[in-house]
Amino acid sequence: MNQFCIVIPNYNHTHAIAAVLDELKELKLPIIMVDDGSDADAKQVFSELDAQYDFLTLISHVQNQGKGGAVQTGLMAAYQQGFSHAIQVDADGQHSLSDISKLIELSNASPNKVISGCPIYDSSVPKHRYLSRYITHFWVWVETLSFDIVDSMCGFRVYPLAAVEHLMTRQTLGKRMDFDIEILVRLYWQGVKVTFLPTQVIYPENGVSHFRALHDNVGISWLHTRLFFGMLLRSPKLLWRKVAG
Incomplete structure (x- = not known):
C-alpha cells in the first residue's frame, strides 16, 4: 500500500505557513518541513509550529542551500522514514491544496509515475515569469x-x-530554482513517466519570491546546456522509446 507524506521547503516564508499547515492537517498526512537556513525570527515561528502540530517534522539547514537543496533533503528524509511517495508543496500558499486528494488518487492509480500540477494562472502571475516558462518548456x-x-x-x-x-x-542535482526542471527531465530519462493535473496557481499579494532574476536565469540556462548534451548522448534510447511506444 502506498504511504504518502508532504514535503515543504521553507526559506523565511512565515506569512502563510500557519494557514497552509491548518489546511493540510485535514489530509491527516505526515509533513516534513525543511527550514533552509532561515533567519532567527522565522526559525522561532517554525519552532512554535513544530511544537503545535504533532504531524509536523522540522528539519533545519544550518546554511541556505536553495529550494532544490531543501526539497532534496525532504525527499531523502521521507524515503529513509519508509514513505513510498512524497508530495511537494510550496510554503507561500500559491498552490491549490484542495487538489492534493486528486494528486493522490492519480498516484495510487499509477504509483510509478510522477504526478505533477499543470498551472492555471490568474492575473496575479508576473508576466516575465509567465513568459519565461515557455522558453523552458x-x-x-x-x-x-x-x-x-x-x-x-x-x-x-x-x-x-x-x-x-x-x-x-x-x-x-541542482539545488536552486533549476531543481524542479532537472529532476523531471532526469526522471524521464530514467523511464519514469509523468501525468499532469491542471491546478490553480496564484502569486499571493503579500508573497515573497526568492527567485533571483539574474543568478537563477543564468543557472537555468546552464542547466539547459547540460541537459541538451545529455540528451544527445541518450538520443538513440529516447528515439527507440518513442518508436517502441
Whole structure:
C-alpha cells in the first residue's frame, strides 16, 4: 500500500505557513518541513509550529542551500522514514491544496509515475515569469525529444520515492530554482513517466519570491546546456522509446 507524506521547503516564508499547515492537517498526512537556513525570527515561528502540530517534522539547514537543496533533503528524509511517495508543496500558499486528494488518487492509480500540477494562472502571475516558462518548456521538449512534459517548473508534485532515491544517489542535482526542471527531465530519462493535473496557481499579494532574476536565469540556462548534451548522448534510447511506444 502506498504511504504518502508532504514535503515543504521553507526559506523565511512565515506569512502563510500557519494557514497552509491548518489546511493540510485535514489530509491527516505526515509533513516534513525543511527550514533552509532561515533567519532567527522565522526559525522561532517554525519552532512554535513544530511544537503545535504533532504531524509536523522540522528539519533545519544550518546554511541556505536553495529550494532544490531543501526539497532534496525532504525527499531523502521521507524515503529513509519508509514513505513510498512524497508530495511537494510550496510554503507561500500559491498552490491549490484542495487538489492534493486528486494528486493522490492519480498516484495510487499509477504509483510509478510522477504526478505533477499543470498551472492555471490568474492575473496575479508576473508576466516575465509567465513568459519565461515557455522558453523552458521548449528546451525540455528538446531535451526529452517529446512533448510528454507539458510543464516542468510547477513545484506541486507527487514523487515516487524509490525512483527519486535511485536518481539522487547516482546524480548530483541542482539545488536552486533549476531543481524542479532537472529532476523531471532526469526522471524521464530514467523511464519514469509523468501525468499532469491542471491546478490553480496564484502569486499571493503579500508573497515573497526568492527567485533571483539574474543568478537563477543564468543557472537555468546552464542547466539547459547540460541537459541538451545529455540528451544527445541518450538520443538513440529516447528515439527507440518513442518508436517502441
